[in-house]
Amino acid sequence: MKNDHKLIYSSPKEGLEVLSCSSGREFKSHLxxxxxxxxxxESGEKYSLKGCTGILQPGSISIIEPETIHSNSPCCTEHRHLRSFYFSEEFVRSLNLKLLGSENAPSPFRNNLLENRKLWLSLSNLHxxxxxxxxxxxxxxxILSVLSGLYKNIDERDYIPGSEDKRVDMVIDYLHANIDGNLSxxxxxxLAGCTEFHLIRxxxxxxxxxxxxFLIQLRLEKARRLLAANSNIADTAIQCGFSDQSxxxxLFKNRYGLTPRQYQKSI
Incomplete structure (x- = not known):
């Protein structure tokens, strides 16, 4: 764990990482x-998520699904304490199994904004x-005691299948499979069966x-996982499709606020 109270990353359990940020850092569009x-x-947090903007006030809880582009910044840089939990998909499936009896049962880990003061306090204490x-x-x-409180907010009527273009899903799968490739x-x-301009749109x-x-964000997340496993920085750069370590x-420091070496020392 990094002992800088302004920006702290810690990984207390496999599949779970936490961030404490009390700096004025802006987190630009990322996933x-x-x-x-x-x-x-402290204060509020301005955010943008899937084309919508708002302010996350103290007392509110936000959940964001994997690979959902979002950005956030403090309303007041002098008074800010952002507390984040990052859960791997494997961790959430395991949690669903432990708390619901099935990995694939509807769970509260969906794009959502919750207003529950008691749960907010429990999550703050857990963090x-x-x-x-x-x-x-x-x-x-x-972890089990506090996160079980999330599951009391499940409403299966909210679980409507996504309407994303299947061509986009196909391209994303291809990006994952060729994350280190020089793709055109x-x-x-x-692959998507459309024009280049239409694909961008x-x-x-x-x-x-x-x-x-989007591919750069996927590469950065893969690099973060490898670095957390103590992978060599130069090797990580090549494995993730970056031109070199520099x-x-x-890009890593711009995204996470720490250099790869600083991040490895913090975990």
């Missing part, structure tokens, strides 16, 4: 390869504990970014 649950305990507690048993018990727009458009409409910018370092 996560897992689920995000975030709240703030603090995960940054400061090293005991595995206490950590496991706290023509190649992706041919439908991709941006559904994901909030054009294909190349290219990775520049």
């Amino acid at each position: 996560h390869d897992g689920y995000v649950l975030w709240l703030n305990s 603090h504990k995960l940054l400061n507690t090293a005991h595995k048993l206490e950590t496991d018990e706290s 727009l023509a190649e992706l458009a041919d 439908i991709f941006r409409s559904h994901k909030g970014l054009p294909p190349h910018s 290219h990775l370092t520049r």
Whole structure:
């Protein structure tokens, strides 16, 4: 864990990472390869999500699904404490199994905004504990106890199948499979069966970014996972499709607020 109270990353359990941010840093349009649950305990947080903008006030809880483009920044840079939980998809499936009896049962981990003061306080306390507690048993018990409170907010009527263009899904699958490749727009458009211009338009409409910018976000998330596993930085850059270590370092710091080396020391 990085002992800089302005920007702290910690990974207390496999599949779970937490961020504490009290700096004025703006998080420009980006994605996560897992689920995000975030709240703030000082001031408000301006955000943009899937074309909608708003302010996350203290007392509110926001959940963001994997690979959903979003951005956020503090309403007041002098008074900010953003508390984020990052859950891998495997972690959420395991949680669903433990709490609902099925990995695929409808769960509260959907794009959502919750107003529940009691749950907000429990999550704030859990976040603090995960940054400061090293005991595995206490950590496991706290996670299950607090996150079970999320499941009381499930309303299966809210679970409507997505309407995203299947061509976009096909291209995203291809980007995942060729994340380190030197892909061309023509190649992706041919895969989707449309013109290059039309692909950019439908991709941006559904994901909030054009294909190349989206691919960069996927590469950064893969790099973050590899670095957390103590992968060599230069090797990570190549495996993730960056031209060299300096290219990775520049984009990584811009995205996460730390260089790859600083991030590895913080985990």
